[in-house]
Amino acid sequence: MAIATLNTAFDLKELFEQVHGYKPAKIAGLPDTIQPAELPQIGANARKTTNLYGQALYGAADTLGYEVFCPVTIEVDGVDYVFPYTVVGIRRAKTIVEEFMTELDGDINEIVGNRPYEITIKGFLIGINNQFPDDQIKMLNDVFVYNKPVRLKSAYTDIFLHDSDYVLIKDMQLPEKPKVIGVRDFTLAMKSDTIFTLYVD
Known part of the structure; x- marks a missing residue:
């Protein structure tokens, strides 16, 4: 068939x-x-052009004139930093308290809550005409050294962070690229950040 x-x-x-x-x-x-x-x-x-919340799936054209699928934008103090050549991975775990039963098989599992989303963004910084993308590397570093929560905007991550798209950037990696001038790959590790209001009587 x-x-x-x-x-x-x-x-x-x-x-x-x-x-x-x-x-x-x-x-x-x-x-x-x-x-x-x-x-x-x-x-x-x-062709589907938005996700279920109305967020655009396609961004502006890249340096080669091609439409970009699911670009990532990181907002820092009201300024948008766009990273078009990216892929996103998401992981989340539950917090479970286990109590073992004496003389019985199995245990009691109590689900306490959900852990924050662990988000990994891998991408490329590509210089025009194979030139060294130092301006984009500086942009990436500016995003990383900002030591406050930032907004993560993407049609993919919006599905998981629809209620609050603030994240903390935990780690940045730019591995060695011998004999390559115009392309640098990078990895950003993030976790979702929920703002709680604490009331004290």
Whole structure:
């Protein structure tokens, strides 16, 4: 059986075989293949341009004139620093208190709460015409040395930080790039920062 999406047909049996090592048996009532004439025609305007909260998925054109998907913007004191060539990873854990039961199998688990989001941003700083991107490196360092919470703006992270997009930048890395002039890769490690109001009687 094949499935069609965006005018492209995928053979599900072949995909299944790639993952599991064998093709599944024929399923009664389902055709083995789909003829090109049966493929649904999806218009070019079907592309999704915003996330579920209305945040734009695409940013301004990059230095080569291409549209950028999910650029990252870090706001520091009202100034936006844009990092277009990035990928974002998100991790979060729960705080669980475990109590072991004497002479019984298992234990009692109490979920105390959720830990902050741990966010990793990896990207590239690319100089125009393969020139050294010292201005972008300084921009990255200015963001890092600002020792207060900053706002993280991205259509991806907005899904998780929709209620509060403030983060603390914990770590910055720019690894060695021998024999490379115009490109520097970097990593920023962050954690979400929630502002609590403490009332004292």
